[in-house]
Amino acid sequence: MKSSENIKAYLDNELSNDERLALESQMSENEDLRNEMNDFDQISKSLRASAKSHPVEGFEKTRNLLARQTQKPAWVKILAPVALLAILSAVLIPAFVGSGESVESAAMDKVATAAAAESSVASEAAAPSDFADKLDNRSMAPTNSPAESELAESAKADSKQKNIIREKSVTGQTYEPNRQVIKNGNVDILVPSLSAAEQAVKAIAQRYQGFVESSSSYAPRSESAQRTASYTLRVRSSNFDLALNELGSLGDVTSSSSSGEDVTAQVVDLEARLRTMRIEEAQYMEVLKSTRKIGEILEVKERIYRVRADIESLEAQRKELSSLAQMSTILVNLTEEPKVQEPIPTDWLGNTVTSATNAFGTIGRYFVQVLVYIAVFSPFWLPFVIYWFIKKRKA
Amino acid sequence: MPHTKTENNRHSGSPPDLEKLVVDHYARVYRFAANRVGSEAASDIAQDTFLTMQKSISKFRGQANVSTFILGITQNLCRNYSRKKANQELPLEHWIESHGDNEEHLINRQLLKNALKKLSPEHQEVVLLHEIEELTYKEIAEIVGIPEGTVKSRLYHAFSALRKDLCGGTP
Numbered sequence: 001m002k003s004s005e006n007i008k009a010y011l012d013n014e015l016s017n018d019e020r021l022a023l024e025s026q027m028s029e030n031e032d033l034r035n036e037m038n039d040f041d042q043i044s045k046s047l048r049a050s051a052k053s054h055p056v057e058g059f060e061k062t063r064n065l066l067a068r069q070t071q072k073p074a075w076v077k078i079l080a081p082v083a084l085l086a087i088l089s090a091v092l093i094p095a096f097v098g099s100g101e102s103v104e105s106a107a108m109d110k111v112a113t114a115a116a117a118e119s120s121v122a123s124e125a126a127a128p129s130d131f132a133d134k135l136d137n138r139s140m141a142p143t144n145s146p147a148e149s150e151l152a153e154s155a156k157a158d159s160k161q162k163n164i165i166r167e168k169s170v171t172g173q174t175y176e177p178n179r180q181v182i183k184n185g186n187v188d189i190l191v192p193s194l195s196a197a198e199q200a201v202k203a204i205a206q207r208y209q210g211f212v213e214s215s216s217s218y219a220p221r222s223e224s225a226q227r228t229a230s231y232t233l234r235v236r237s238s239n240f241d242l243a244l245n246e247l248g249s250l251g252d253v254t255s256s257s258s259s260g261e262d263v264t265a266q267v268v269d270l271e272a273r274l275r276t277m278r279i280e281e282a283q284y285m286e287v288l289k290s291t292r293k294i295g296e297i298l299e300v301k302e303r304i305y306r307v308r309a310d311i312e313s314l315e316a317q318r319k320e321l322s323s324l325a326q327m328s329t330i331l332v333n334l335t336e337e338p339k340v341q342e343p344i345p346t347d348w349l350g351n352t353v354t355s356a357t358n359a360f361g362t363i364g365r366y367f368v369q370v371l372v373y374i375a376v377f378s379p380f381w382l383p384f385v386i387y388w389f390i391k392k393r394k395a
Numbered sequence: 396m397p398h399t400k401t402e403n404n405r406h407s408g409s410p411p412d413l414e415k416l417v418v419d420h421y422a423r424v425y426r427f428a429a430n431r432v433g434s435e436a437a438s439d440i441a442q443d444t445f446l447t448m449q450k451s452i453s454k455f456r457g458q459a460n461v462s463t464f465i466l467g468i469t470q471n472l473c474r475n476y477s478r479k480k481a482n483q484e485l486p487l488e489h490w491i492e493s494h495g496d497n498e499e500h501l502i503n504r505q506l507l508k509n510a511l512k513k514l515s516p517e518h519q520e521v522v523l524l525h526e527i528e529e530l531t532y533k534e535i536a537e538i539v540g541i542p543e544g545t546v547k548s549r550l551y552h553a554f555s556a557l558r559k560d561l562c563g564g565t566p
Contacts (some may be wrong), residue, residue: 052489
């Protein structure tokens with residue numbers, strides 16, 4: 001470190017004897033060092049004078065709280081662990097034997113959690129994020145409480161349902177009622193009358209518990225061009241095939257296609273995740289009721305908001321898939337058949353007069369054209385004609 | 396002129412008396428917290444500091460200065476609080492007055508505050524701990540977790556930067 005860097009330490013009396021003497025010797029010869037020291041001193045004094053004063057608050061409250069905490073009777077300190085051990089034994093032994101959830105398990109959970117919380121406060125000094133870890137463990141650790149038992153049961157049910165779906169899709173068997181399939185159809189029809197067909201399409205949609213989601217039509221100016229219309233129908237999935245067949249009877253089907261997407265596994269997965277998140281939310285609410293510290297309350301509330309946002313997002317996805325599966329989509333394109341023109345009856349006399357007149361006109365035009373050529377080329381033939389005329393008169 | 400500092404005695408052997416610790420250190424802990432998170436949250440932080448101390452007091456055997464040990468707990472609690480509130484860790488408005496009467500030979504407070512804002516968080520921290528909390532270099536090193544030489548160096552560079560801004564001197 002350069003000697004100038006010791007100036008601040010010198011001012012703060014943090015130098016060893018040797019360092020201090022060396023610096024004082026340098027400062028006696030170097031005005032810049034002295035100026036630097038004076039400036040540092042002034043800055044230090046200004047900082048101390050500008051320090052904000054904070055009247056002390058909360059001393060008595062803290063002292064009383066600590067006094068209450070230390071006044072636990074001796075018998076509590078001895079009997080509390082014994083009671084805890086007894087409760088643990090009462091719960092764990094039946095659990096190993098397989099008697100399932102019990103009221104004591106909920107109590108054990110609370111006592112174990114309280115004991116764990118009490119013993120872990122000391123380590124907060126070294127690892128301040130332990131509360132966050134506790135929240136994570138509280139929501140993720142397997143316990144025997146009723147909420148987690150319900151979750152385990154529903155998870156088993158979901159897994160079983162998914163396995164059934166997987167198995168039956170492999171073996172080719174059709175799966176039973178809770179299947180969610182999004183069906184889409186597309187049909188192009190040539191119809192004799194567009195307006196009649198439009199009415200029929202709307203009637204079909206209503207008959208099969210559906211509705212017309214959107215429509216568009218095209219009417220060209222030219223009478224020879226074809227009129228068209230498109231409809232997007234939503235009908236109950238169970239009536240999809242019937243609706244498609246009936247639409248085909250409106251005219252000549254020029255093109256038809258249909259497809260189905262099985263989203264049952266996706267819906268089941270979403271429902272399972274929703275159940276998990278609702279239980280997690282309920283657990284955080286329980287933690288919130290027992291938390292007193294400001295920092296911890298804020299952290300729990302933040303987690304609750306995040307879980308709620310995830311729940312709403314998954315709910316929206318599940319509703320969308322269910323809606324698409326319940327109401328199938330059929331796109332209908334209607335084209336009106338072109339109208340055939342009747343031949344016009346012929347008039348032979350009139351036609352003959354017309355063609356004769358036309359021919360006369362044509363001949364007349366040719367005659368005039370010849371006269372024009374002769375007039376234009378007259379400088380070439382006129383002298384010869386005049387010469388011949390004069391010679392003939394002399395002769 | 397050199398400044399004098401008082402050092403806290405180490406405790407050794409049996410764990411210190413909690414009641415005495417609260418009496419001796421509460422004010423310091425409160426001001427330490429108030430300089431970081433403001434007066435509103437300072438009493439909660441101070442309370443949590445001593446509650447934490449109560450839990451771990453049996454494990455404390457004088458291996459460190461008790462004052463720095465307590466302030467280390469307070470600093471961690473303050474950091475967590477600031478992070479959860481998404482606040483800046485050492486907001487100047489908590490530890491420097493903007494307005495007030497200035498003695499003639501002292502630097503204008505607003506200028507001082509503006510110069511402090513330009514320092515990095517590490518430099519602001521050592522300035523706060525030394526000039527406002529009046530901790531020694533050794534205590535600062537224990538609380539922040541850096542070598543004493545680094546504390547010395549940071550303070551020097553912080554003051555050089557302040558001097559350049561306020562007095563127009565070259566660092």
